[in-house]
Amino acid sequence: MSRDEVNVVWLGSPTFPKAAHDALQDDQLRRNLKHATTTIRDKRLRAVAELDDWETLRLAGSQIKDRVMRHLDTYLLQLEASVTAAGGVVHWAEDAREAKQIVSDLVRAMGATEVVKIKSMATQEIGLNEELDDDGIEATETDLAELIVQLNHDRPSHILVPAIHRNRSEIRDIFRREMGKHGVPAPDDLTDEPRALAEAARVHLREKFLRAKVAISGANFACADTGTVGVVESEGNGRMCLTLPETLITVMGIEKVLPSFSDLEVFLQLLPRSSTAERMNPYTSLWTGVTPGDGPQEFHLILLDNGRTKTLADTAGRSALHCIRCSACLNVCPVYERTGGRSYGSVYPGPIGAVLTPQLVGIGTSDHADSLPFASTLCGACYDACPVRIDIPEMLVHLRAKVVDAHRGGLPKPEALAMKGARMVFGSPRRLAWAERLGAIGGRVAGIGGGRWLPGPAKKWTGARDVPVPARESFRAWWRKAGRR
Amino acid sequence: MRIALFIACYNDVLFPDTGKAVTAVLERLGHTVEFPMAQTCCGQMHYNTGYRREADSLVGAFNDAFRGYDAIVTPSGSCGGHVRHHHKTETAPNVYEFSEFLVDVLDVTDVGAYYPHRVTYHPTCHSLRLLRVGDKPLRLLRAVEGIELVELPEAESCCGFGGTFAMKNSETSVAMLQDKMDNVRKTGAPTLCASDNSCLMHIGGGLSRIKSGVRTLHLAEILAATR
Numbered sequence: 001m002s003r004d005e006v007n008v009v010w011l012g013s014p015t016f017p018k019a020a021h022d023a024l025q026d027d028q029l030r031r032n033l034k035h036a037t038t039t040i041r042d043k044r045l046r047a048v049a050e051l052d053d054w055e056t057l058r059l060a061g062s063q064i065k066d067r068v069m070r071h072l073d074t075y076l077l078q079l080e081a082s083v084t085a086a087g088g089v090v091h092w093a094e095d096a097r098e099a100k101q102i103v104s105d106l107v108r109a110m111g112a113t114e115v116v117k118i119k120s121m122a123t124q125e126i127g128l129n130e131e132l133d134d135d136g137i138e139a140t141e142t143d144l145a146e147l148i149v150q151l152n153h154d155r156p157s158h159i160l161v162p163a164i165h166r167n168r169s170e171i172r173d174i175f176r177r178e179m180g181k182h183g184v185p186a187p188d189d190l191t192d193e194p195r196a197l198a199e200a201a202r203v204h205l206r207e208k209f210l211r212a213k214v215a216i217s218g219a220n221f222a223c224a225d226t227g228t229v230g231v232v233e234s235e236g237n238g239r240m241c242l243t244l245p246e247t248l249i250t251v252m253g254i255e256k257v258l259p260s261f262s263d264l265e266v267f268l269q270l271l272p273r274s275s276t277a278e279r280m281n282p283y284t285s286l287w288t289g290v291t292p293g294d295g296p297q298e299f300h301l302i303l304l305d306n307g308r309t310k311t312l313a314d315t316a317g318r319s320a321l322h323c324i325r326c327s328a329c330l331n332v333c334p335v336y337e338r339t340g341g342r343s344y345g346s347v348y349p350g351p352i353g354a355v356l357t358p359q360l361v362g363i364g365t366s367d368h369a370d371s372l373p374f375a376s377t378l379c380g381a382c383y384d385a386c387p388v389r390i391d392i393p394e395m396l397v398h399l400r401a402k403v404v405d406a407h408r409g410g411l412p413k414p415e416a417l418a419m420k421g422a423r424m425v426f427g428s429p430r431r432l433a434w435a436e437r438l439g440a441i442g443g444r445v446a447g448i449g450g451g452r453w454l455p456g457p458a459k460k461w462t463g464a465r466d467v468p469v470p471a472r473e474s475f476r477a478w479w480r481k482a483g484r485r
Numbered sequence: 486m487r488i489a490l491f492i493a494c495y496n497d498v499l500f501p502d503t504g505k506a507v508t509a510v511l512e513r514l515g516h517t518v519e520f521p522m523a524q525t526c527c528g529q530m531h532y533n534t535g536y537r538r539e540a541d542s543l544v545g546a547f548n549d550a551f552r553g554y555d556a557i558v559t560p561s562g563s564c565g566g567h568v569r570h571h572h573k574t575e576t577a578p579n580v581y582e583f584s585e586f587l588v589d590v591l592d593v594t595d596v597g598a599y600y601p602h603r604v605t606y607h608p609t610c611h612s613l614r615l616l617r618v619g620d621k622p623l624r625l626l627r628a629v630e631g632i633e634l635v636e637l638p639e640a641e642s643c644c645g646f647g648g649t650f651a652m653k654n655s656e657t658s659v660a661m662l663q664d665k666m667d668n669v670r671k672t673g674a675p676t677l678c679a680s681d682n683s684c685l686m687h688i689g690g691g692l693s694r695i696k697s698g699v700r701t702l703h704l705a706e707i708l709a710a711t712r
Contacts, residue, residue, distance in 0.1 A: 017655075374654065376647070378533060401536075429523050465690030475504035
């Protein structure tokens with residue numbers, strides 16, 4: 001698959017176990033992650049506990065999303081009509097390449113060479129900033145964490161807190177080193193106090209807000225009945241982008257559509273509590289087309305597919321599209337907590353990334369994507385945290401089966417042979433009893449003299465864990481000998 | 486009530502004492518149990534690793550082995566959860582994890598056990614989130630005479646076992662194990678208890694490797710202990 005078709009995955013990403021290896025060696029990263037995820041986890045539990053109808057809200061969210069997926073075509077056409085009637089322009093983009101082309105053409109038609117951006121997963125997914133850069137357009141991320149990542153030529157590692165892997169002193173160094181190259185420099189005596197860091201970013205960005213003619217955003221929701229598009233954020237930078245420039249371009253995944261304006265009631269409660277553990281996010285901006293004399297006078301909405309209709313076709317996998325990008329699943333995931341977001345090699349990390357990425361890029365197309373459904377212990381914490389009840393563990397297992405089936409045929413790998421062997425043994429109680437006796441003898445021989453360092457694939461177990469030695473007598477044998485029935 | 490023991494294949498081979506303990510507790514409570522010899526494996530390992538075809542082919546045999554019983558009791562929350570959620574058969578709804586069966590079906594929490602030691606309890610993920618056993622294992626443990634239960638910090642964090650995950654992503658698995666072992670050692674308890682030997686095999690294997698002196702014990706074995 002070429003880079004143009006799908007950009008969800010970072011080029012050349014290694015498989016998850018390989019990428020995790022590097023992350024696990026980084027003690028600073030693990031400390032930063034542990035601190036950040038533990039804090040937000042506890043806050044989320046408190047925020048959720050305040051509502052006595054939380055489970056009902058989750059159910060409502062899940063059912064609305066179910067309905068959206070069943071009638072996606074209807075709602076999208078309705079959205080197009082509503083947005084057009086309100087003075088906006090709707091564009092359809094089948095893949096990343098098309099979406100980027102549309103944005104680039106619009107910006108160039110404005111004669112603009114710089115744009116301000118609101119934090120958006122969809123534009124990251126298609127690699128928009130890089131494309132604009134190639135076309136001589138400088139895009140500035142205005143979300144504080146995105147700015148940190150952008151200035152450091154880094155990759156985001158969290159959906160909501162992209163710079164979660166960086167601490168304050170690292171951020172101060174990045175600001176001092178990079179800000180001057182792109183605009184107002186950071187003060188020479190910048191400290192790592194949060195207030196000082198925020199102020200440096202504010203001064204740096206203010207100049208860009210006031211100058212930019214074009215803003216680019218994503219969308220958290222779009223209501224089919226009214227054509228209203230919405231963005232929720234915490235810093236107010238988004239509102240600057242949404243109100244000051246002359247032109248607003250929004251790139252939105254097609255799954256973000258909601259049937260009606262009143263559905264916002266559900267999602268505006270679910271999202272902030274799940275993501276930032278707030279009762280309500282500080283800034284909720286809703287706009288419907290254009291309003292003469294108020295805000296951007298030109299509004300373009302780009303509806304992005306990029307693998308989504310393919311995902312929709314699998315009824316057991318499609319609920320990955322229900323995701324509202326709150327990142328609660330990342331914050332509770334024990335695997336994410338140890339390995340960080342960049343190990344997932346995609347703009348969508350964590351549990352949701354492990355089910356969404358392989359579907360967007362296609363199972364069986366790369367070792368990287370195929371390794372993601374296995375990057376979980378199936379502990380289930382993500383399902384409990386998900387505000388729209390996406391059963392991530394169940395979907396992981398579903399996708400594992402698709403990965404295994406995609407690789408059936410040809411020379412079987414050791415794992416496939418082991419699975420077939422085990423299946424044969426379990427095929428009859430007699431074979432099992434026979435294998436048990438053999439295993440008891442072999443296991444005890446291997447266990448003699450503290451021989452608990454097994455060779456071959458078993459080394460992956462015995463590198464850090466002793467193996468239990470098979471019992472002299474299995475339960476089955478004991479039962480039979482005791483003459484029980 | 487006709488009760489069948491579903492011991493789970495790895496318990497059969499590696500942890501036969503757990504099966505004996507389950508038998509002892511149920512018989513002490515006055516029940517007769519049977520061990521259907523035709524049982525082999527529920528197919529969870531295959532299913533969770535993506536070998537669904539192989540897993541599906543074990544479902545019919547499981548159903549045949551356990552047909553006709555009022556209750557099928559297993560000391561493995563993980564295997565029990567798998568059967569209840571993924572076997573679409575007549576026997577699936579009758580499968581109970583051991584602590585569930587004692588508390589929900591037999592309606593007992595005090596099973597007459599005596600275990601005068603300091604113990605900490607790790608709630609395994611599948612018992613907790615697939616079967617939703619809640620605090621049933623803890624209620625059973627609290628009723629044990631002489632026991633000193635100490636709370637495990639970050640108890641509900643996964644230990645990192647995850648079946649074949651422990652091999653496929655062994656480094657991440659071990660990093661999670663490390664944190665679990667640190668928390669276990671913080672409690673100062675010489676015994677770590679859980680209701681699933683698969684997780685205990687992983688945690689216990691780690692604790693043994695670092696010569697921690699902490700032993701792992703299945704819930705059933707503590708409940709089976711008497712004066």
